[in-house]
Amino acid sequence: MTTPTWIGRLVGDSPTPGLKQIPSVAGLALALLAILFAPRAGMTDPAWGWLGILIVVVATIAAFLLPWRRMPHTWTLALPLVTMVGFGFFRVGTGGASSLFGALVILPVVWIATEEGRRYIAVAAVSACVVLQMPYLLGEASWTDGMVLRGFFSPFVYLIFAAILNDLAHRSRLQIASLSTLAEQRATLLAEAERQARDLEASEARLRESEQFNRSIWEAIVAESVIAVDLRGEVVAWNPGAERMLGHTSDETVGRSYIVDFIDAGQLVERTAEFDSSIDPINDHDHFVDLISAAREGYGDNAEWTYLHADGTKIPVQLSASPRIDQTGQVVGFIFIGTDLTQAREVNKLKDEFVGMISHELRTPLSSILGYLELIRDEAEEPLTPEQLAYLAVAERNANRLLSLVGDLLFTAQVEAGKFPLERQTVELGEIVAAAVESGRPAAERNGVNLEAELPQNPVVVDGDPTRLAQACDNLISNALKFTGRGGSVTVSLTESETEAVIAVQDTGMGIPAAEIDRLFTRFFRSSTAMRQAVQGVGLGLSITKAIVTAHHGLMGVSSVENEGTTFTIALPRPLGIRRGVEVAGNQMNEESTA
The missing domain is CATH 1.10.287 (Helix Hairpins)
Structure with a gap:
């Protein structure tokens, strides 16, 4: 279905507001000619009539003189709305509800209805209804007049008319846009074909160059072993660095061996049992992806492992595992990059x-x-x-x-050196934390810091070295006091669950930049805030604390917001025997209370 030519001209080629205003001006001119040559169609109230003419004239001048292209498009809709109001006054002055010129309202309705968007249908109908009711709104006609229904029925007809116009205008825009798109496509197809031919030739040259470059890099990496495997762990690529480190050639390994063949079997089985005892890491190649996922979750993407040389020598390596992606974005394997740590150790x-x-x-x-x-x-x-x-x-x-x-x-x-002695015994953590808080209280008073302890009433028992655990608490409290300014607070809390006991040291100090949190437990590392504030220390306290916690099979955590504060946590596992003892004691108490 093709749209009428006049609608296409009205909505196409971005007609100016002046062009769209011409039909309304022409309609008003015809009305004035009719008044001039037909006395019976004259003005009944010249004041209202000339006011309407003035409004239309002002709107027309604005349509031609104002820089509408530099204004938001919706502002141009003020012109047909103002024109419609002018026609309303003109209708009031030429007979009111019985005026012969009420139909002039349809001209700005056409303008509004041809705008893009269904909401303009309602705008056209509502504005027409208001304008047609102006004789009654201005008191020039009685609401009991039977003609009042005309002011409601006509807008309904205009609503239908506006909906048809809006749909035709929308289709016309689509046709114009489609024709424009086809013209642009035709204009660019030939140029695109020529460009693709040139690009294809250039791409082939770049591909050959890239393959040669990648091969050169692959052959040049001799300090690290790079081993690519598929989803079953079978070796698909073996670089010269791997050959130099492990003593096997590419021909001996690619398509014939698995990555687990070159990792110390005892270490592999032991570590696998820590996070998933159901996987056989040596022979269960079908679950290799599960093994890698569990290992990356438990040890991270970069961890220390032990490689086996062809002569049986064990080689400590820093091994990183990264997914290998194909052109569709699917994981098709993994790349293992190993760095020999023998010399570094x-x-x-x-x-x-x-x-x-x-x-x-x-x-x-x-x-x-x-x-x-x-x-x-x-x-x-x-x-x-x-x-x-x-x-x-x-x-x-x-x-x-x-x-x-x-x-x-x-x-x-x-x-x-691995010579970290622990004198393990049953330890009541509440006593250790309380003693550490009391030890730090003089320093807190000197610094003007409020030091508080939140301890449970029941004893919290773990298996550990009381001296070392006290040292860890002292280190964290001392750090918190050093990094908290006068008027701040440090809160030391102890909580427990069925499986672990957690010590938390929370301060309201200067905080730690997010980029430095991962390096906090490195020996001799000091945060930028510590150096900027000239806080004393050499950067050993946190690394020592981490070593103590790790030796107790615990975990250290840290969260910090710069300029707001920091919280360090120590989570220590509760021995199974103690946990069961607590449960048994609890059951006995329940039985006694029941009895």
Whole structure:
């Protein structure tokens, strides 16, 4: 179905408001000619009639002179609405409800109805209804007049007319848009074909170059092993670095071996049992994806594993696993990149041995210095002056601080060397946390920080080393006090569940940038906020605390918002025997109370 030509011209090619206003001007001119040559059609109330003419004239001048293209399109709808009001006044002045010129209203109705959108149908009908009721609204006609129904029936007809016009205008726009699209497509098809031919040739050249580049990179990576596998773990690519590290060639492994063949079997079985004992990591290749997913969830995408050389030598590696994606975005396998840690571990071992040796060498003279300082301070025959005592206190304080640092260095060296002794026993955490809070209270008072403890009434029992657990609590509380300004607060809480006990230290201090949270437990790392605020410390406290918690098979957590505060948590597992003991005791108490 084709739309009428006049509607196409009205909605197509973005006609200006002046062009759309011409039918209304022409209609008014014909009405004036009719009044001039037909006396019976004259004005009954010239004031209203000339007001209507003036309004239409002003709207017409505005349609031609104002810069409508620089205004929002919806503003142009003010023109037909104003014109319609002008026709309403003109109708009032030429006979009111019985005027011969009521039909002029349909001209701006056409303009409004041809706008894009169904809502303009209602706008046209409602505005026509209001205009046709103007003789009654202005008091020029009686509401009891039978002609009042005409003011409601005619807008209903206009509503139907506007709906038809709106639909025809919409179809006309679609046809114009379709023709424009076809013209543009025809204009670009030839150019596109020529461009595709040139691009295809260039793409083939780039593809050959890219393949050669990727092959060069693949062959050049010799420091790390790169092994690509499919979804069953079967090797599909083996780079020279893997050949150099593991002693197997690509021909020996691709399509013949699985990645698990080159990982220490004992370590693989042990770690797999930690997160999914139902998977056989050595022989169950059909569940390789489940194995990788569980391993990445338990150890992360980058963890330390042990490779096996062709001669049986065990090689510690930092192994990362990443999904291998095809052109459709589907996972078709994994890429394992391994970095040999043998040399790095030897360097760390030498470094820790050096730190341990230096720490031992420093500890002896420091102990001697502190002993002699104490003798000087306690000398009874020649008492020191207050000024001398103040100097002596400074020396003792700094010597103790240095001794504490040496102790931290020794402890860190023990952790790295795997010589971290724990004297395990049944520990009541509430007592340890309370003691740590009391130890930190003097520092809190000096700093003007409110230190509070929230402890349960019932004892919370875990299996652990009380000295080390107290050290962990002291470290967290000391950190919180150092990083909380005067007037702030530090809250230490202890909660328990059936499986674990959780110690939380929450402060309202300066917080930690989100980008630095993952590095908090690295030795000697200090946050930017600590350095910016010149907070004392060397960056060992959190790494020591993490080592203590890990040795107790616990987990450390941290959450922080910069300039709002930080919360550290220590989650310690509760021994199964203690858990069952609590349950049995609870049951016995229930039985006794029932009896």
